[in-house]
Amino acid sequence: MRLPINMFGTGILIIALLFASCSDNNETPPEETPPVVTPPTTPEPEPEPDGPYVYDHDLDYDAEAFLNAYKGTAYKGPHRVPGTVEAEDFDEGAQDVAYFESDNKTADGYRNGHAVDIRGDGSASGGYYIGEVQPGEWMCYTIEVDEDGAYTIDTYCTKGDGSEGSFYFEVDGRGASRSIAIPQGGWTDFTKKATATDIQLSKGKHVLKYYGSTPGNVDKFVFTRTGDLKELSNSFTYPVTKAMTNPLFVEFESPMYNSWMKGPLYTADASARVWNIDGKEVLYVYASHDMEPAQGCDRMDRYHVFSTEDMVNWTDHGEIMNAATVKKQAGWGCEGFMWAPDCVYNPANETYYFYFPHPTSASNWNSTWRIGVATSKYPNKEFRVRGYVEGMSAEIDPCVFIDDDGQPYIYNGGGGKMYGGKLKKDDWTKLDGAMTAMTGMVDFHEGAWVHKRNGVYYLSYADNNPGANRLRYATSNSPLGPWIYQDIYLQPTTCDTSHGSIVEYKGQWYAFYHTSDVSGQGNLRSVCVDKLYYNSDGTIKEVKQTRGQK
Template sequence: MSILKSKYLKALFGFIAPFAVGFHSSAQTTMAPNPIITNIYTADPSAHVWKDGRLYLYPSHDIDPPRGCDLMDQYHVYSTDDMVNWTDHGEILRASQVPWGRPEGGFMWAPDCAFKNGTYYYYFPHPTGAGDLWNSTWKIGVATSKKPASDFAVQGYIPGIESLIDPCIFIDDDSTAYFYQGGGGRCLGGKLKDNMMEIDGTMKPMAGLTDFHEGTWVHKRNGVYYLSYPDNTDPGGNQMRYATSNNPLGPWTSKGVYMEQTGCGTNHGSIVEYKGQWYAFYHNSILSGNGNLRSVCVDKLYYNEDGTIQMVKQTRENGTPYGGTPRKVPGVIEAEDYNDGGQGKGYSDSDPTNTQGKYRLNEGVDIESYSSGNYSIGNTSDGEFTNYTIEVITPGIYDIQCIVASGVTNGGGFHIEMDNRKVTGKLVVPNKGWSTWQTITAGSIPLTKGIHVFKFFTYGGMNVDKFKFVDAMHAYFQTPISIPGTFQAEHFDTGGEGVSYHDTEAANKTAAFRTTEGVDIETCSEGGYSISWMQPGEWLGYTINVAKTAKYDIITRAAADAGGSFHIEIDNTDVTGTLLVPGGGWQAWKNVTAASIDLQEGLHILKLATNGGMNLNAFTVSESFPLSVKGITDAPLSVFPNPSSDGKFHFQVPEPGDLIIADTSGKVIYHQKLSLKSPTVDLSQKTKGIYIASLTTKGNTYRCKLMSVN
């Protein structure tokens, strides 16, 4: 088993282990820390579980030093039986062994492997054209072996297909093999003949995919086919998206994003189940700081009950606090005081030396002095980052004021992550000169109390001085609103105009509540208070704490005289589109429902932005439940009035049974065996809000939602 030893990696770790390339003990963790492959640079991981019970990984290989993607070559195979210790089985194929390949070699891009009828089939893209003809002469080569990690011999290539890359092979439960390829925004699929070397019929476009880029992967779960791929999102490309179908060749229904960008300008992944746990494989460049020298990573992947994929949390080692103590928030953090741990942990820099020679001399981050005793980070480039362990003393919504400068023609840029999750898009640093410090603010970042890792990720050239964490906004009752739950519209966050709300007038015209702020609040016909005189462009912000990642229904209690409209944002992203408020009067309250909204566990800002005149009373956010679940039927359980203004609900049930009513947290508030088909249930003494009624009979279960506004 031969190993290519990277000079850069040797500088990082001091040695290269010959076989167990993870360097980790299973007694300490259930998975190797990311990146899992550290002896060479690898990308485009294709993961499979074979008959020997091991998980095998077939990645591409970024040769160091790189020349774009030109020099990718010399495929290796890795395997594990515990997700902790990874074995490098050595090189299995290189360009010089491809009889029909381009004479210059290289260009051995993302591969895949399949097993059928006792043979392993290894698929790889490689062009035949020399010089600049490579991009129009791609072939998908096939090598075979009786072993999963050695003795592969090239048999030829698949004839009659387009010049595209990124082969993917999926074998269905009936042993039918399907072949996919793509690139440049196109994704094609078709059946393979039994010889696994020819297409059975023709290749056809995969319909229904949103923003497809390249890197197809297909897997199956519970009878549903999943097609995943990176999209074209910039900057920092590429998010991982997925779509589902009841047919391996589509048409497909796009389901959204399951992984954010990894920061290296590309991504390419696979999804596989191993020993009862699903995993998402992908790559990033945190070890090298160079987008052409990538490293394979893996994280656990989870599904919701309805089969949708939860957002994958990218894990990595983030180093330890510089000086041993986390930086306090609110407060100021000096840019040069990034975490200890070195390349890929405390920071990522594209050059292994501190070219400016100041402060932390034995590390790769370029630190310079700009006045007596003051330092800043300089010479940043695309894909570099620094990590900072922080301790949030006061939870809330923060503005992070970044003191930066740039002298490059098109300016620089950055984004911010918290605990390896992006909390901003790209923020631009205009070109005003290297010595002209600017304050670029990343606003409305929710932070819970305790320890977090703040990551500053750069695009292009700039200098970085410090970061000021300013406590900008609090929940009205100091504690974030619990979701699922019900809350009043007048309990928007504190912070003032432009921070926690925007109102077109400075005065509270109706002055019934919170009289020193600009939001117009009046008494409500349903009790308490409501927001009034809402005009186009006005908005209200609420800090919420979501109990678990799931789909939720957001019910807004609103009224309008001649009809109004609004939308709801989560963390500044519109998640509902325009919602209409029926007319009928300023106190003619109606429920406006936004169904099945994806919410991630943790703190977020829910913002209601109005597009037209309306009044606003309350919100109820409850976990969605599917309308078509085996053994459950909603429609026959009829209830009126719903919503109920007096807390009394009249049921029309198809048959007697056991009626249970619970709140959105699952707490049972009513339980009664029904012998009548038209009972009345009195919830007038309960808190107004959303409840779920469940009627169980001899053969069925019926459910519906109740809303009490008494």
């Protein structure tokens, strides 16, 4: 088959989509001992030896392997394409194989015994429909395509509560469409339809998956051939340089999650650093990567590095790491969940250290976080995973601060808890002593960032303001506190989350943060930057956001 060799395929993975509940406490008790990640009982492989560097851009997705491993069987099928597939005629098979249903209630009547919510109604085609498809729920359909080609899928569906909703399709285990809006109407008004275009299908057997991102009712799918099959490719050429203003980086292209499709590059959680490269001051941004279609924040993957020498022209140096890299080079981790990173430079050994949070388990992600470490002789390529920092709490958002005497400090935290400690001066992959709880912050949530100015240490972070996090800061005369709370320096953006970094570049201080201005979705974010100023007493002035302005 021509299609499978061009598109990605992986086994289906369903995970929890909600963030951990935020702590209501304003401060972490000073006597608290941070929890640590329990080392695995089986030895992990040594990092691969230094040698010719090969980065796995395509992640070795194999659609044919997916089809061979798929255990579902066609119900009233396989369904012929072009043609109509009734939503209630999903494949036979177990939970997590042919479908995923978030509750254990079984259907009555048609196909009773299944947990999928099949409902009867005279307005539905065939008298039945799938009701209340919740976020993260899905159904698979085995189809038999009569002819190679590009197809549209008209999905007759509706959402009756007035709120926005969406879904998307996968074919043979990889993304086949972008997010598609569900039409508004009565809950059984199946005269409305949403159309997915340019679905590439080769002749023969395939497995179509309908993936619900928000609640909705689904009646049927109508397939129509509209053109020839395209030669598909997910290849990208880097570096790419473009002039841009806020929001940054969306003019670069990005792969869709597990797909050959391309779209805007969504980024968040910017860690801004300034390096001296061949005698020039260059500002680098290490950002997390929100991948479309998003499911919560579980599909963040494929870290990119960006740089600028003038704050106008930005270069995308491409991907430096993905979840598959961690698994391949270090032997731990899961799909997705590559959250807010940081990067620092050690002049003693001329090495860049890239720190990233990543859990060992997708099904138990919130309690299995590790702070991974990768190193490179370059700021923008060839990072190799060296393992993780043992002894750190199972929290997120690592930040590393290098004091004037060359002593590195590392911090992480989330859900109202934050910890800090020293790294060994001669080995920045290991702690020098225990992590301790940071105290004195007001309404700490996540996203710690530490910088120093005129002998004062500044700790900035995101708060818990419901649905509209702000960026606050505290100060200290020590890199490990205790901290004295000061104020809010960045008000809410269009995004429910917030995460920032503060850096001085060519004599001007800058605040990096993110918004959802471009996508309108809080899990498809875009990095922004604005100038930051201090008052004469060292306090930070509130940042004026210039999003969308020239």
